[in-house]
Amino acid sequence: MSEQPVLSIKNLKTYFYLEERVVKAVDGVSLEVYKGRITAIVGGSGSGKSVMSLSVLDLVDKPGRIIDGEIWLNGVNLRDLREKQLLKIRGKEISMIFQESTSSMNPVLKVKSHLFEVIRTRNRAIGSKEALSLFRDVLDRVGLRNTDQILESYPFQLSGGMCQRVMVAMGLLAQSKVLIADEPTSSLDLTTQAAILEELIRLKTAGMAIVLITHDLGVVAQMADDVYVLKDGKIVDSGTVYDVFESPQHEYTKSLLASIF
Numbered sequence: 073m074s075e076q077p078v079l080s081i082k083n084l085k086t087y088f089y090l091e092e093r094v095v096k097a098v099d100g101v102s103l104e105v106y107k108g109r110i111t112a113i114v115g116g117s118g119s120g121k122s123v124m125s126l127s128v129l130d131l132v133d134k135p136g137r138i139i140d141g142e143i144w145l146n147g148v149n150l151r152d153l154r155e156k157q158l159l160k161i162r163g164k165e166i167s168m169i170f171q172e173s174t175s176s177m178n179p180v181l182k183v184k185s186h187l188f189e190v191i192r193t194r195n196r197a198i199g200s201k202e203a204l205s206l207f208r209d210v211l212d213r214v215g216l217r218n219t220d221q222i223l224e225s226y227p228f229q230l231s232g233g234m235c236q237r238v239m240v241a242m243g244l245l246a247q248s249k250v251l252i253a254d255e256p257t258s259s260l261d262l263t264t265q266a267a268i269l270e271e272l273i274r275l276k277t278a279g280m281a282i283v284l285i286t287h288d289l290g291v292v293a294q295m296a297d298d299v300y301v302l303k304d305g306k307i308v309d310s311g312t313v314y315d316v317f318e319s320p321q322h323e324y325t326k327s328l329l330a331s332i333f
């Protein structure tokens with residue numbers, strides 16, 4: 073690929089220092105993410121997918137710690153930045169749809185306040201009326217009805233699936249250069265899943281670089297351009313979706329594929 077990657081991770085290591093042992097959740101991961109492409113990170117439960125994406129945004133909590141590696145975003149190594157500089161990048165340059173949507177929303181803020189926070193990183197001068205109309209549109213696109221009522225709700229008043237859709241709406245609204253979507257459609261019904269995947273394709277077509285974290289190889293086959301297979305914190309296979317599905321190199325990838333075909 074001739075173009076430079078938007079996001080490039082080099083030899084990332086994130087370990088959890090527990091009393092009795094060290095968990096090497098991410099153990100030397102390198103990968104590249106390109107504009108206008110969907111890069112899927114696939115792997116079983118506990119393979120390190122979520123910790124890897126949290127590491128990119130420097131959101132790993134103790135006893136976890138990034139111990140090595142580089143995270144280059146548009147030519148800047150995020151690991152060299154201070155928290156204040158990182159805050160500016162989160163949301164504007166790179167945004168994330170979290171797997172635990174209910175707990176990653178602020179319980180004392182209404183949905184509309186969450187959305188205002190996102191839109192203001194993009195456009196500080198936007199008026200309330202224009203913003204609210206954008207919010208209704210984006211909530212509608214992720215399959216939520218009664219949008220006015222949802223905007224006035226607190227996260228605890230919504231179901232898990234509704235919170236997940238609000239998180240996806242926040243991701244769509246951010247219009248960042250890179251969107252990391254951690255299992256964005258788990259626990260949603262098939263129709264909503266399809267609507268959200270369609271939105272991700274639209275964002276990719278508009279030039280966004282999308283990192284799609286999933287254990288669903290069906291979704292990978294349908295959506296991804298590039299694939300990385302993660303096992304025990306290490307990349308065991310990578311390539312275009314065609315390469316990985318047609319000629320998997322690692323036994324683990326072969327067994328994952330065998331389980332769906």
Ligand SMILES: Nc1ncnc2c1ncn2[C@@H]1O[C@H](COP(=O)(O)OP(=O)(O)OP(=O)(O)O)[C@@H](O)[C@H]1O
Pocket residue numbers: 088090095096097115116117118119120121122123124134135136287
């Ligand atoms: N706070 C923590 N303390 C200790 N170990 C942790 C912590 N968070 C994650 N881990 C460990 O890090 C490893 C990777 O976890 P991670 O959540 O990234 O997996 P995952 O691939 O996202 O799994 P899933 O698909 O189930 O979400 C696992 O062994 C997990 O037990």
